[in-house]
Amino acid sequence: MDILFVRELKVDTRIGIYDWERQVKQTVLIDLDIAGDAGAAARTDKVENTINYQTICQRLVAHIAASEVELVETLAEQIADIVRGEFGATWVQVTVHKPAAVRGTRDVGVRIERGSRLP
Numbered sequence: 001m002d003i004l005f006v007r008e009l010k011v012d013t014r015i016g017i018y019d020w021e022r023q024v025k026q027t028v029l030i031d032l033d034i035a036g037d038a039g040a041a042a043r044t045d046k047v048e049n050t051i052n053y054q055t056i057c058q059r060l061v062a063h064i065a066a067s068e069v070e071l072v073e074t075l076a077e078q079i080a081d082i083v084r085g086e087f088g089a090t091w092v093q094v095t096v097h098k099p100a101a102v103r104g105t106r107d108v109g110v111r112i113e114r115g116s117r118l119p
């Protein structure tokens with residue numbers, strides 16, 4: 001199994017459980033690991049034969065910038081649904097970072113895996 005990855009996709013969004021967090025936008029960073037077959041794309045050297053990571057990033061930026069969820073868990077689940085449902089990935093790992101959201105930390109967030117690694 002091969003992995004396509006995205007690291008630190010940066011998006012400003014309304015997210016959080018507190019009143020003040022409903023008034024402002026905060027930055028989240030998204031990491032993705034997506035199961036795929038890099039061999040098929042490599043043999044043809046055509047992006048049509050793989051999952052286009054740029055298209056996924058554009059789709060996720062549009063979704064996340066417009067979303068207004070409270071929890072990082074909800075956002076991670078929505079991202080996994082998009083990557084699997086719209087891009088045909090069989091397995092995805094999604095990490096949502098909310099840096100500096102909690103005093104005394106560098107980063108907090110959630111990591112989820114959805115789907116099967118088997119083709």
Ligand SMILES: Nc1nc2c(c(=O)[nH]1)N=C([C@H](O)[C@@H](O)CO)CN2
Pocket residue numbers: 015016017018021070071072073098101102
């Ligand atoms: N499990 C979670 N715990 C917390 C979340 C969250 O999204 N998932 N969010 C918050 C606040 O919004 C925090 O990020 C800002 O102070 C607290 N705990």
